[in-house]
Amino acid sequence: MTEQNSNDIDALNERHRLRMERKKAIIDAKIAAADKQIGIIIVNTGNGKGKSSSAFGMVIRAMGHGMKVGVVQFIKGAMQTGEELFLGRFPEEVSFHSVGEGYTWETQNRERDIEKAQLAWEQAKRFLADPEIGLVVFDELNIALKYRYLDTDAVISDLLARPSMQHVVITGRGAPPELIAIADTVTEMDVVKHAFKAGISAQAGTEW
Amino acid sequence: MTEQNSNDIDALNERHRLRMERKKAIIDAKIAAADKQIGIIIVNTGNGKGKSSSAFGMVIRAMGHGMKVGVVQFIKGAMQTGEELFLGRFPEEVSFHSVGEGYTWETQNRERDIEKAQLAWEQAKRFLADPEIGLVVFDELNIALKYRYLDTDAVISDLLARPSMQHVVITGRGAPPELIAIADTVTEMDVVKHAFKAGISAQAGTEW
Structure with missing residues (x-):
């Protein structure tokens, strides 16, 4: 040099x-x-990948800090997901409820979808009433709101009445504007490109 | 009625x-x-929340399906993250390497940053040469590329030479266009709103 x-x-x-x-x-x-240290509401929306996986990343973050976690999945696919299989190992730390029966185009039954969404929200409310639970995840809740299977005003009022230090993560496309208005952190996941469009199937480990 | x-x-x-x-x-x-079933490259970029947490959500998905996982963190914060604390419980399933020393504005030392980034890439290459590892995460790699601490062409050529069924997730703001070009799935996480701007601190369980 x-x-x-x-x-x-x-x-x-x-x-x-x-x-x-x-x-x-x-x-x-x-x-x-x-x-400020306070429980926050996080919303992951948009058409891109990463809404649910980000919520599950926060689940292990919270577990790493010794917090208890509650999860309600409002839509359950045909296959058991990796996150459900994995988190099932820790029943003392994570309470995992997969209540829905499948995407709306799979069930094709509006009344049954509504019934399941309401059952799921009953479980959600039990988490929202429990100050021992530091983080709750409502996976695909936005879909149930978008189809009006649940009343958005009632959901928001239950969310706002939760313990002050409890964090909530809500996922799904098409988050309603009223929910965005009361949320603390909102991320829009946008598709730049997606493997599925290039003929690559939804694979274990990355998509489910 | x-x-x-x-x-x-x-x-x-x-x-x-x-x-x-x-x-x-x-x-x-x-x-x-x-x-098609094939190993894919996933890039999470943008200024919004969820890039790293989504990668860690995929880690537990993969673990749920019995896959082995390798993680390299190119930037390490001052505090030990929840995901590192948690994943440290599973040394047989996850190999976790946090090589960086902190954000560029914390170290204020370009030569030392470069040295650490190159060390981190040496570890990354060991994962990319191991077909037993089904998923690898290169957390904040985009930052090291953006600052030219690593050569993007060399990184891409190592990525493309990996085992055909291995998945890779790369996170960080400002993913270079050459990386986006070779990736299979790219998501831009955009900020709609962020609690930090409203005076709420980065809290355990949601941010780290």
């Missing part, structure tokens, strides 16, 4: 250090300003 | 059934057309 090259790299490293020092000051100030 | 009301509901239920029957035919045809 010539002396000139070495000087250039030293200058680059120093510019990087100064830029990161300034960035740290800004970020530290933002962190200091965000000091 | 009057007879008229009852007839209306019957008609609604029947329209629902017919609509779902047609939807099922379309979806079944798409499922039949997507019959």
